[in-house]
Amino acid sequence: MQPKGVLYFCKAERRKERVEDLITILVLVVIGGFIGGLTNSIAIKMLFRPYEAKYIGKWKVPFTPGVIPKRRDQLAKQLGQLVVNHLVTVESIQLKLQDHGLKQQVQKKFNKEWEHFLAQSITISQLSEKFQLDLNPDQVKRMIADKVMEQIRNFLQKSKQKPLQHWLGQTVTETDLEKASKILQDKGIDLLNNEETRHKIEVVIKHYAESKGFLGNMVLSMFSSEELALKVRQLVIDYLRSEDGYRWIQKAVKKEWTNLLQQEVQIIEPLFEKEETQQLLHTMINDNIPVEEWLEKPIQEMVSPFSEQIKEKVLPLLVNQLFAKLLDSVPSMLQQLEVEKMVEEQVASFPTSRIEQIILSISRKEFKLITYLGALLGGFIGLFQAILFIVV
Template sequence: MNLIGMLLFMAVIGAVIGGVTNHLAIKMLFRPLKPIYLWGKRLPFTPGLIPKRREDLAIQLGRTVVDHLLTAEGIRSKFKEPAFIKDMEAWAKSEVSVVLNSQKTLSEWLEGFGVSEAEEKLKEKLNAFIEARYEDLLGQARSKTLGETLPEELLLKIDSKIPDFSAYILNKGISYFESSEGRVRLSMMIQDFLENLGSLGNMVQMFISNDTIVNSVQPELIKFLSHEGTQNMLTQLLDQEWDKVKGWEVGTLEEKVGREQLLSFLKTQINEQIPYRNWLQSSIEELSKSYHELILETLIPKAVSMVSDFIDNRIEEMMQRLHLSEIVRKQVEAFPVERLEVIILSISSREFKMITYLGALLGGLIGIVQGLIVYFVG
């Protein structure tokens, strides 16, 4: 009984020592968090292993992530996977469809990006662009003639249109003088002419009425305007005047018309031709309706492919600029050790208990062996 009692006693003592030692060793992985000083000297094994080596652990984790886990080749292969590309296209189409089907006006949409009073700003930008282009175009052309400045195709087109223009003028003249308004105007002109003749005009009016004169002059005037020679003469006159205009310097023409008048005319015409006011007041859906299929079925797949190729060609540079190892290091250093302890213990609590039990078992066995040695030696 003495042997058995001693062995049991030694086994219990060994088991307690082994279990407590292993349990304490597990705790010392995380505790204490800070070094403990006694009489000015730091106690051994303080702080715990992980708090003490957290900086080294952070550096090594950062290197491990960049060198072995989140590698450029791994990211590149992911972006080349057909399934991933398909998912990216589906996601992009979903997000873009929300925008394309939006009932917000373009003006409201721009306000969401901080662009208020878009119409006024767009008008200011457009007018500023017109002024800048006006100065760019006329700055070097002011000393040149109009014929040297205008495109040859435009000059030839104007030359070819002069006969049509003269015919248009004459036809308008004929239509006018054939109308009642034209007849009244012709009568007034004849009346003014006769009055300017003085007594001779009065004498003519005594013998011939104004209506008679109009009835005689109107057909002849229309006949004159309809004559081919009249059109040729007018065409020749217009050609001569056009040749003179082509010889004007651009600066001279600008002075005759006025710079501000030219700019005002250009701004008015261009602002009227570009319907940006209607665009701003229209919904995104209305503006993009004609392009939905093009955007969703053509542009988005191309954009995803371009992004994939861009990442494929730039991934190493992007990762270098991101400094991933530095990010991991900072995150690990900032991560609370207490939280890390909770996570590890929650995952491995069963294993840690088994280690504690194993320590107790080994301690108990060692105690029994020691008891036997003491018994037989003693």
């Protein structure tokens, strides 16, 4: 049997060895965890830093600049392709434009702006000044006159082979023709009662009688030319005033109107092309269009009678046409905007520090977890090394 002192010494040595083993395990676990966490932390930092390449003399320090600064151009290009191919695509934008909720929001915005517009009092002149437009009344009149003349020319050019009946057949009624016949009857009688007309008839009768020689002179010897003119004029006036005369005028008017309707539109083209006709039309338009009054009249006052119709019909139609136009224009708009190139240029122009802030603001928590995971794995590796060291 061993002495008690020897046993006590052996137990003390074993306790000492266990404590040393425990300290070794703890030290290796701490060192492993520290190295693992530090390594991951440095690796994350090296994604962004250093921002620029570092040199010792002419020798470039390895792993400088960081991964993202070094690949920033490639990253910008890849992000541009990502946005165009998977995020801001033609299909995604068109699908959003077809969303009924979006259309309703736009419709509400249009209605709100329309109500706000009606609550104001803005004249056309004030609106033109606001948008720095020079609206001179004389210039506006000329523009309207020129537009009217242009429309008339286009009408004559397109329709010159068509009969006038195509446009005028239903515009003049029997009552209108009767009124025209009555006017011609009255004008004819007024013309015959004119002193100048009486003198003309007298001269014509005198020349006619003189041209007939002896027989004519014999008539003039019995009746003077003045008496004959009075008798002829009175006979014509009495006939025009008679029922038979009125029917004759009415029949003549209807016949001429019917003949006119059978004519082609081109018969009035030479008349329109005359400078006097065009000048007359310009003068009529300038004298009869109250442009000055229009320009000083509030727009709201002019459109208020139609405000409900505009709100219920025009604005919805405008919104629908706007969305339809946008749907058709999305491919060309994206092509012209060059979204891929725009994103690439924007990312490429970002300072690296700004890119680091953006990524860290999104993934800071995940990066911390990666650091902690490195420390945990390092701790397990340290524990494994310690156990292996103790056993061996």
